[in-house]
Amino acid sequence: MENLLANIQIKVDEKVFLKDPETSEIGKNILRQGILLMDELGFESFTFKKLAEQIGSSEATVYRYFENKHMLLIYLISWYWNWQEYRLVFSTTNIPSAVERLKIAIRILSGTIVNDANFSHIDEVSLQRIVVAESAKSFLTKEVDADNREGFFQSYKRLCGRVTDIIIEINPDYPYPASLVSTISESAHYQRFFACHLPSLTNISEKVEGQLEEFLIDLALKTISVSE
Amino acid sequence: MENLLANIQIKVDEKVFLKDPETSEIGKNILRQGILLMDELGFESFTFKKLAEQIGSSEATVYRYFENKHMLLIYLISWYWNWQEYRLVFSTTNIPSAVERLKIAIRILSGTIVNDANFSHIDEVSLQRIVVAESAKSFLTKEVDADNREGFFQSYKRLCGRVTDIIIEINPDYPYPASLVSTISESAHYQRFFACHLPSLTNISEKVEGQLEEFLIDLALKTISVSE
DNA sequence: GAAAAACAATAGTATTACTATCACATTAGA
DNA sequence: TCTAATGTGATAGTAATACTATTGTTTTTC
Numbered sequence: 001m002e003n004l005l006a007n008i009q010i011k012v013d014e015k016v017f018l019k020d021p022e023t024s025e026i027g028k029n030i031l032r033q034g035i036l037l038m039d040e041l042g043f044e045s046f047t048f049k050k051l052a053e054q055i056g057s058s059e060a061t062v063y064r065y066f067e068n069k070h071m072l073l074i075y076l077i078s079w080y081w082n083w084q085e086y087r088l089v090f091s092t093t094n095i096p097s098a099v100e101r102l103k104i105a106i107r108i109l110s111g112t113i114v115n116d117a118n119f120s121h122i123d124e125v126s127l128q129r130i131v132v133a134e135s136a137k138s139f140l141t142k143e144v145d146a147d148n149r150e151g152f153f154q155s156y157k158r159l160c161g162r163v164t165d166i167i168i169e170i171n172p173d174y175p176y177p178a179s180l181v182s183t184i185s186e187s188a189h190y191q192r193f194f195a196c197h198l199p200s201l202t203n204i205s206e207k208v209e210g211q212l213e214e215f216l217i218d219l220a221l222k223t224i225s226v227s228e
Numbered sequence: 229m230e231n232l233l234a235n236i237q238i239k240v241d242e243k244v245f246l247k248d249p250e251t252s253e254i255g256k257n258i259l260r261q262g263i264l265l266m267d268e269l270g271f272e273s274f275t276f277k278k279l280a281e282q283i284g285s286s287e288a289t290v291y292r293y294f295e296n297k298h299m300l301l302i303y304l305i306s307w308y309w310n311w312q313e314y315r316l317v318f319s320t321t322n323i324p325s326a327v328e329r330l331k332i333a334i335r336i337l338s339g340t341i342v343n344d345a346n347f348s349h350i351d352e353v354s355l356q357r358i359v360v361a362e363s364a365k366s367f368l369t370k371e372v373d374a375d376n377r378e379g380f381f382q383s384y385k386r387l388c389g390r391v392t393d394i395i396i397e398i399n400p401d402y403p404y405p406a407s408l409v410s411t412i413s414e415s416a417h418y419q420r421f422f423a424c425h426l427p428s429l430t431n432i433s434e435k436v437e438g439q440l441e442e443f444l445i446d447l448a449l450k451t452i453s454v455s456e
Numbered sequence: 457g458a459a460a461a462a463c464a465a466t467a468g469t470a471t472t473a474c475t476a477t478c479a480c481a482t483t484a485g486a
Numbered sequence: 487t488c489t490a491a492t493g494t495g496a497t498a499g500t501a502a503t504a505c506t507a508t509t510g511t512t513t514t515t516c
Binding site: 041042044045133134136137139140141142144145148153156157160161175176177178179180181182183186187190191193194197198200201202203204211215218219222223225 | 269272273361364368369388408411422425428430447
């Protein structure tokens, strides 16, 4: 899946940042080191002061790109979902079977990823760990309605919408397609987290490849009422 | 389901608090007002200083009961899961059909609840909203492994274990029972949250009773490969 | 009635989140 | 090449939060 198109860029909505980090070396470094530092420290302990020290710049400079660390988190998660959408669209193009496309979609949502050479300033593996551990904190807030009206979750909603459409194509009578997609997407994160940290809540092993995809594909196909 | 046993108390593991809040009026008031205030403000904006003002006491007094607000959150969530476990055990006693017991379990995990007169200092409806919006923050931390070794998640793990056992009874060959239970449990929270705040991610309506239970029961039975 | 425990009040430290300002450097345009 | 605009670094500062320490008072227990 690597090196699909060497000349593309993942864009995030302009409301999410103050100055586009993709347009300067300092901005790209904020993204690169911001991902690594948030992955290492966790969202709570991560601060713009620490990030500025990491990139050898000043705290005020970081505040010129993002209003606060919540907005940086929104940016990184939006980037991730836009990247996953791009992977999904490419992988499912020219695949006539809707069931096959659903399997591909679930593998994208739940699979182990490798770094994408097209975006050298983004460590996608590290970013996925952030999405797993921190993305819930981006919407589990008292400001969720206001953030939603601002469009901060549109990347995630658009990706989930695409997978929902595949399910409707498979079985137009299944009444809960959007619920099933968001359940699968969130489960992909939690099962991965539980496998590492709360193993009694999961049957997924860190060491065995493909169990999470198998679990979620099986769940999806049976729930929609489709034999494999 | 109300007034099952007028003489019981929901106990939380002693490692979670410094002084047992159930043993004093001030302690019970910390729980009562702590739930209401955290529900109102959200975990991030909630502080022990504000709670002390709310109960007409001092900040130092609150710190005598709980080490920090993370531990208060752990306490409240543990209380909730212990209470749900007590409801589960009662509701499924003398029900010979494992399928029927699973349905009851899922209804308990996902259903709308009413306040339990046995615990007048706890507003269970408000507490459920806290569990929906904040429980993920109790384990999505960099301290999760240490907190797990301390046993801070045992209430949740024990409840999930009970439901897992029902699934194994129904279909001992289904390879992912624990994963299915935690997926259902987390989905119960997220679908409720999405219904209120991110409706495009769900097909569950706030206004229609029983959709969430129906969605999850249907998913569970189909996934385990059981006809209703 | 005395000792122990709990509570209230208050002061304090350290960290975090963020803004404001100024000087300097870089970039863009004429 | 020069000037203006923009971006960056450094620093100082405010306000809020998280939490501890200490002392005096009140309540509880023996």
